[in-house]
Amino acid sequence: MSESSTLASVLESQASLLQEASLALPHQFSQCTYPNGPIRQAVYLCLTCTSPASSTTQPRGICSACSIACHTDHEQLELFPKRRFRCDCPTHGLTEACTLHAKEEPVNQANEYGPNFRAVFCRCGRKYDANKERETMIQCLQCEDWFHESCLNLRERPPSREPTPEAQEPPASDGASDASSSGLPPPLVTAEDYDALICSACVRKVHAVERIAGMPGAIMVVRSSDGEPWRAIGQQEVIVVDEKDTSTANGHPGVTATTTPTESTGEKRGRSASVDQEPTAKRARVSPTPEGADYIDAGCSCSAPPRDRRVQNLFKKLHTPNEGVSQEEISESYQGLGDVFLIDGWRDRWCSCGACAESLKDRSYLVEEEDTYEPPEDPDSGLSxxxxxxxxxxxxxxxxxxxxxxxxxxxxxxxxxxxxxxxxxxxxxxxxxxxxxxxxxxxxxxxxxx
CATH class of the missing domain: 1.10.10 (Arc Repressor Mutant, subunit A)
Known part of the structure; x- marks a missing residue:
């Protein structure tokens, strides 16, 4: 504020501050989420109460209400949503008494404390500093870890870790934000190109995901050799199916394929005219036989289409270590390969064969969109x-x-x-x-x- 201010400017400034506060904190923070049990919710790491650098200290996490009501003056790190998590604030695990939950509870045994709870993110393990990080980080849908775009091979690693310019907008959404807002060129695959990320380590744990990796709708970033540029394969190829047409295209009745390629180097393509002018009697499907495809298992009953040979060979190497080479060393050699970016509507395209269905059985979030807890709305938010x-x-x-x-x-x-x-x-x-x-x-x- 200047040395002298008019009453009108003071009132205008006060109104602006109130509006910003109501937008930033529109919820009530008067109830700890501990009684709700293990739920998917925003989790915070209190750096004052726990020491992430210590290997002997068990990390703990707190809910958004306790981060404001109980740990206001503490240094905190936002971990964003975590699945099946119960707030640790009212438990014996933290010495700071919870002001929202009167009864002290036993330590949560079911909570999973991954590397994020030690302030370690991404497969590179670089220490995270929100004030210096230039790259956007993308969250894996399954393990919920965060990955740099350069570690996903979407861009070259920025030469400088200088702070992000102040004149930038916050990410559009959790888990899929466009890094061009941080003053860097657009990545190979932008936020508009996909809906969810599943990292390579998680892909290899879920047969249904690995089976469609690199296929249209399940984008992967690959290259033929170390000297070649990275390329995106599996970007949606538009195919028009006329249910009234009994003619054949590529050996499939009623299918007319467009000439839109499924492989790109990150440049955004315009929409096909056949999509914009598509009659109501037609529906979009993905290509059943992309170029260079092959089956992974002879006699496999999986209804997923044949897979690109490059992807097939990659997962074969990741699953079958060479003699005298451990699985960890193989994974390290292929670090960043095998990540899958799923486009909109991916939950409706799973194969229903026994192997795929079994791999999805205990992962409901891959079948149906899961709810993330939010505190109740604050009735006083926005009042003068x-x-x-x-x-x-x-x-x-x-x-x-x-x-x-x-x-x-x-x-x-x-x-x-x-x-x-x-x-x-x-x-x-x-x-x-x-x-x-x-x-x-x-x-x-x-x-x-x-």
Missing amino acids: LEELGMRALQRLPREQALNGIMAFNAMRDDLMQHLRPFAERGEEVPESAIRAFFNARIQELEAKRR
């Missing part, structure tokens, strides 16, 4: 200070409310008397004069308390 003051007065006992009104009127009269000389001289009231008035009143109140 005057409205909040009146609401607070209405909640007080009558005697206390009257005493509060009398004290307010007395302060108002004293302030008017303090400002009257400036009005009589036609002078602008400086900020120092306002501060001097309220400092004097604070000293009087402290003297009365003593």
Whole structure:
């Protein structure tokens, strides 16, 4: 604030601050989520209460309400949503007493504390610093870890880890934000190109995902050799199926393939005219036989289409270590290969064969979109200070409310008397004069308390 300010500018600034606060914190933070049990919710790591660098200290996580009500003055790191997590604030695991949950609870045994709870993110293990990180980090849908775009082979690693410029907008959404907002060129696969990421380690654990990797709708980033540029394969190829047409295309009845390629180097393609002018009797499907495809298992009953040979060979090497080479060493050699970016509508395209269905059975979040807990809306959010003051007065006992009104009127009269000389001289009231008035009143109140 400048040395002198007009009343209108002060009121305008106050209204702007209230609006920003209501947008940033629109919820109530008066209830710890511990009674809700293990749920998917936003989790925070309290760096003051736990030491992520220590190998002997068990990391703990707290809910959004406790991060504000119980750990306000502590240094915290936002971990974003975590699945099947129960707040640790009211448990014996943290020494700081929970102010929202009166009963002290036993330590949560079912919580999983991955590397993120030690402030370690991505397969590279680089220490995360929100003030210096230039790259966007993308969350894996399954393990919920976060990965740099360069570690996903979507871009070259930035030469400098300088702080991100201030004039940038926050990410559009969790888990899939566009890094071009951080002052870097667009990545090979942008946020508009996909809906969810599943990292390579998680892909190899789920047969249904590995089976469609690199196919249209399940984008992968590959290259033929170390000297070749990275390329995206599996970007959606639009195919039109006319249910009334009995003719054949590529050996499939009623299928007309467009010439849109399924492999690109990251440049955005325009939409096919056949999509924009598609009649209601037609529907879109993905190509059943992309170029260079092959089956992974002879006689496999899986209804997923044949797979690109490059992808087939990659997963074969990841699953079958060479003699004398451990699985960990193989994974390290192929670090960043095998990540899959699923496009919109991917949950409707799973194969229903026994092997695929079995791999999805205990992973409901791959079949149906899961709910993420949010605190209840705050009815006071967006109200002005005057409205909040009146609401607070209405909640007080009558005697206390009257005493509060009398004290307010007395302060108002004293302030008017303090400002009257400036009005009589036609002078602008400086900020120092306002501060001097309220400092004097604070000293009087402290003297009365003593």
